[in-house]
Amino acid sequence: MKLASHRNFIRTTFTLLILLTSTSLLEAYPPDNAAVLYYKAFLMLKEPSQEVKEMMADMRHGKIKATDQVRQCLEENRYALEFVETAADVRECDWGHDISRGLGVLMPELAKVRSTAFMLTANAQILAEEGDYRAALARCLTIHKMARHVSDSLLISYLVSTALNSLANERIKDFLSSMPHETETLTWLRGQLVAVSVDAPSIRRAMVREKEISMHEIRAERIDSILEMMGDDFAKDEFTADAVKKVRKADPEFFRVNREYYADVMD
Known part of the structure; x- marks a missing residue:
């Protein structure tokens, strides 16, 4: 009797532990950092062929309806x-950029974000053609949220973020011009647009960070890294090659003066 009771106790304890563990895992999803989900998505992403990319562009411009190839890609x-879509709803997003690399910081997510956004617009177009305008608008809002996550940490990310917002707005405008007037949907859309516009990218913030990084780069010890980023063809002509030689031989005062000049221009 005692043995049976002991077994039941152990079984009940394990069941409770499993339930508690499962609950904690569910509560932990989605993660606090949207980048975790974005990177998972990008690992799974199958890039469309150039032909399909052109079809998606034609869809955005109203030239064609969704093709079988586009549907298959989606x-x-x-x-x-x-x-x-799950990542876009997460508030925080830290891509883990190594800013210490200066102008050579790697941002591989930008290309993937753009590619994904184009797929979302194609999906939105199909939904609109099927009459599900609210779902189509939701895809556009996802792109707006992605733009917020791309952020304005650097000038390049600001430009991509702005392009994403523009892409989403163009699609929203097209859908609004063709969808039936539904007060409930329009009210919902207005509220959503207000929410995503709170953290709109700022060119000022982007330029401040760009200035900080560039100021750090204008140093003798960073010359080789900068030239490497410029590529093999950068110093092939005589004028540029001569300039590179002079910079390599420059003293600390040369770099100090150039940092001051750059700071004045950026201010």
């Missing part, structure tokens, strides 16, 4: 896009 990337 189906193949269905799970990746679901991860992206």
